[in-house]
Amino acid sequence: MANFLTRHFNFLSSKEASAELEAVFGSFAEKTAFKTLALYIATSYIANALSGCEVQVIREGKRVEDLLYYRLNVSPNPNQSGAQFTNELVTKLCLETEALVIPHKSNNLYLATSFATDPKPMKDNVYQSISVENEQIAKKYKASDAYHFQLESRSVRSYINSLYDDYSKLISAAIQGFMQGHGRKYKLKLDNTKVGDEEFAKAYEEVVKKQLKEFLEKENAVYPQYAGYDLEEMKHEADSGSDDIIAMRKEVFDLAAQAYKIPISMMYGNTNNTAEVLNQFLTFAVDPIAKMMSDEYTRKSFTFDEWTAGSRVIVDTKTINHVDIFNVAEKVDKLISSGVFSIDEVLKSLGYQPLNTEFSQAHYITKNYELAEDAMNRLAEGGEQ
Numbered sequence: 001m002a003n004f005l006t007r008h009f010n011f012l013s014s015k016e017a018s019a020e021l022e023a024v025f026g027s028f029a030e031k032t033a034f035k036t037l038a039l040y041i042a043t044s045y046i047a048n049a050l051s052g053c054e055v056q057v058i059r060e061g062k063r064v065e066d067l068l069y070y071r072l073n074v075s076p077n078p079n080q081s082g083a084q085f086t087n088e089l090v091t092k093l094c095l096e097t098e099a100l101v102i103p104h105k106s107n108n109l110y111l112a113t114s115f116a117t118d119p120k121p122m123k124d125n126v127y128q129s130i131s132v133e134n135e136q137i138a139k140k141y142k143a144s145d146a147y148h149f150q151l152e153s154r155s156v157r158s159y160i161n162s163l164y165d166d167y168s169k170l171i172s173a174a175i176q177g178f179m180q181g182h183g184r185k186y187k188l189k190l191d192n193t194k195v196g197d198e199e200f201a202k203a204y205e206e207v208v209k210k211q212l213k214e215f216l217e218k219e220n221a222v223y224p225q226y227a228g229y230d231l232e233e234m235k236h237e238a239d240s241g242s243d244d245i246i247a248m249r250k251e252v253f254d255l256a257a258q259a260y261k262i263p264i265s266m267m268y269g270n271t272n273n274t275a276e277v278l279n280q281f282l283t284f285a286v287d288p289i290a291k292m293m294s295d296e297y298t299r300k301s302f303t304f305d306e307w308t309a310g311s312r313v314i315v316d317t318k319t320i321n322h323v324d325i326f327n328v329a330e331k332v333d334k335l336i337s338s339g340v341f342s343i344d345e346v347l348k349s350l351g352y353q354p355l356n357t358e359f360s361q362a363h364y365i366t367k368n369y370e371l372a373e374d375a376m377n378r379l380a381e382g383g384e385q
Contacts, residue, residue, distance in 0.1 A: 034249050038256035041267055043094040046260065049286050051087035054316045054348075055297070061310030067107075068301060072313070076109035085111065090289065093149055094260065100127055101147040104137065109147075112137075147296050151289070261285045278321055290315040318349055325350060339365035339372045 055072040057064055076085040089111050092099040100112040110132045118126040124142035131137065257264045261284040263277045270277075297313035325332070332350075335341045342361050344354035354360065365372045 034252045035256075038253045038267070039095065041253075042256045042260040042262055043091050045262060045266060045281070046094055046285055046289065047087045047090040049281075049320050050090045050290060050293075050315065050317075051083040052320060053086075053290065054319065055082075055086075056314040056316050058314065059306075059311045068313070071107070071109050072297070078108065085109065089149070093151055093289065097151040099149045100130070101149070102127075102130065102132075102137070102141055103145070104132075104139075144300065147300050149293060149296055151292065282317060282320060286317055286320065290317045336364055339363050 055069070057066060057069040057072070059066075071082075073082040076082060080088070089099050089101065092111065100115050101109055102112060104110050112127075113131045113133055114129070115127050115131070116129040118128060120126065124144050125148075126140050126142060127146055127148070128140045129136075130139075130141070253267045254264055256262075257267045263280045265272065265277055266281060294313055294315045297315075298307065298311075301313055302311045328350075332346055335346050336343055340363070341349075342363050344356065344360045347354050347360075363372045365375050
């Protein structure tokens with residue numbers, strides 16, 4: 001970094017703008033999309049993972065598929081599917097660290113595009129000036145009547161922005177330096193007797209300069225060679241800038257990975273040690289957000305008495321990892337024969353539809369797949385140990 005700073009110090013301190021480069025690359029935001037790309041990769045990993053999760057609704061200890069389940073998984077509102085809704089919600093959370101979901105119009109769920117919070121420390125906060133897309137919502141919502149999701153107290157994006165601002169001029173300098181160093185440059189040799197001549201200056205502006213511009217810009221062009229004029233292409237100087245651009249891109253990507261607690265290898269599509277990388281991703285990037293969402297859905301959907309009776313909402317992240325049933329067949333056999341999990345429970349954890357039959361919902365034990373209650377009855381009667 002020190003070499004980079006030293007190399008471009010003079011350029012950064014200069015106030016002159018490169019009009020030609022600006023015309024080619026546009027604004028700085030258009031010239032360097034590193035930050036946008038880094039944020040997109042990081043947030044899309046988390047949002048795509050969570051949007052593929054089932055949001056389980058449990059009432060009095062039993063999983064149900066009621067209206068709340070339908071809203072959270074299938075159709076939160078007429079315009080979005082459950083996956084689209086969750087993806088948008090998590091993306092907003094990752095970028096802004098908070099998101100508001102309101103029940104509106106027949107208890108459809110909508111993600112607020114913007115809102116204002118009226119904090120009331122000893123009472124319910126009030127959310128107002130709510131907009132959904134381009135529609136303004138006149139109703140005010142109490143904290144107990146809406147889902148308000150929050151991550152860190154300060155936006156992760158603000159950390160990246162503040163650090164990236166320090167890099168922005170450096171990256172811009174590296175790109176401009178690279179383009180200037182690799183552009184085709186020419187030297188126009190003139191007769192000394194013409195320097196300072198007013199007629200020559202006028203002719204140069206109106207004719208020669210225009211012809212040179214057309215010659216340099218067009219793919220196929222002819223340059224008329226006048227007496228006293230000699231156009232000579234200059235050789236490139238030593239290569240500069242490309243290594244700096246690559247290094248700065250890596251720094252921005254690494255910064256985004258650290259901010260969102262994503263394994264750095266995922267930012268570059270590295271598939272080595274996939275199982276270990278996925279476990280780190282789930283543990284540090286996905287599960288904390290899933291836990292926060294589960295808690296918010298639960299505390300706003302159920303009372304304390306309902307919660308103590310076993311009612312809750314769970315964003316289930318167990319199905320994020322792709323599972324080949326042939327690779328886990330032996331483990332499935334052990335799970336079913338343990339008596340802890342039913343066939344339907346194992347099927348759902350693998351992403352398959354449950355059979356919803358009496359035998360698939362029963363619990364079996366021992367290697368013979370005997371009904372757990374039969375085994376317990378035999379033991380009570382003094383049978384086989």
